[in-house]
Amino acid sequence: MRPLFYQIIIFILILIILSILIFYNLPVSENNDTISSHHFVILTVITKEKDILNPENPEGTKFHLSPIKEVKSEEEEYKYQNEYKNITIHQFGKQVKVLESKIYIFNTYKEASIKSEELYSIALQQENQQVQPEILEYQEGNH
Numbered sequence: 329m330r331p332l333f334y335q336i337i338i339f340i341l342i343l344i345i346l347s348i349l350i351f352y353n354l355p356v357s358e359n360n361d362t363i364s365s366h367h368f369v370i371l372t373v374i375t376k377e378k379d380i381l382n383p384e385n386p387e388g389t390k391f392h393l394s395p396i397k398e399v400k401s402e403e404e405e406y407k408y409q410n411e412y413k414n415i416t417i418h419q420f421g422k423q424v425k426v427l428e429s430k431i432y433i434f435n436t437y438k439e440a441s442i443k444s445e446e447l448y449s450i451a452l453q454q455e456n457q458q459v460q461p462e463i464l465e466y467q468e469g470n471h
Contacts, residue, residue, distance in 0.1 A: 366400045367433050368440040371409055372447060373416045374428040381421040389427065391451040392416045396440045405431070 371394035379385040394412045399405045409431055417424045432447075434440040 366398055367435055368437050369397050369399050369405055369408060370394055370432040370434075370440055370444050370447070371412045372428075372430045372432070373413060373426060375416055376425045376427055377419070378423040379421065380423055391455070393444065393448055393451065396437065396444060398437075405433070 371392075373392040373394075375390050375392065376387060377390050378387045392412075394408075397408050399408060409429070413426060413429060417426060432440070432443055434443065
């Protein structure tokens with residue numbers, strides 16, 4: 329009788345451990361937001377930069393896109409955001425002001441990678457749109 333009793337207790341303990349492991353890795357629903365054990369983050373920072381060493385250069389806006397970072401907690405997310413902003417602000421010979429900062433959170437690396445490519449292509453298009461009118465005005469002035 330005792331061996332059967334011990335087998336039942338061991339079986340129940342194994343079931344409890346398995347259920348804890350399974351539920352620990354599942355996303356938790358909280359206010360219709362999905363929070364998983366880890367997620368991937370992309371940061372974008374738009375800055376206005378003024379060259380201190382060469383004041384003849386005009387002020388310009390610059391788009392910064394962070395690498396994809398895997399974070400496991402909200403605290404880690406804020407820490408990464410602050411570190412990346414500090415890196416973009418502290419540039420040698422430039423006075424930098426942050427105009428806009430956004431954080432994008434994804435459940436998979438693939439989603440983050442796709443969004444990163446989209447953001448980069450949008451930034452390139454906007455940069456090209458800002459440069460083209462100057463070229464057209466310059467060409468019109470020469471004729």
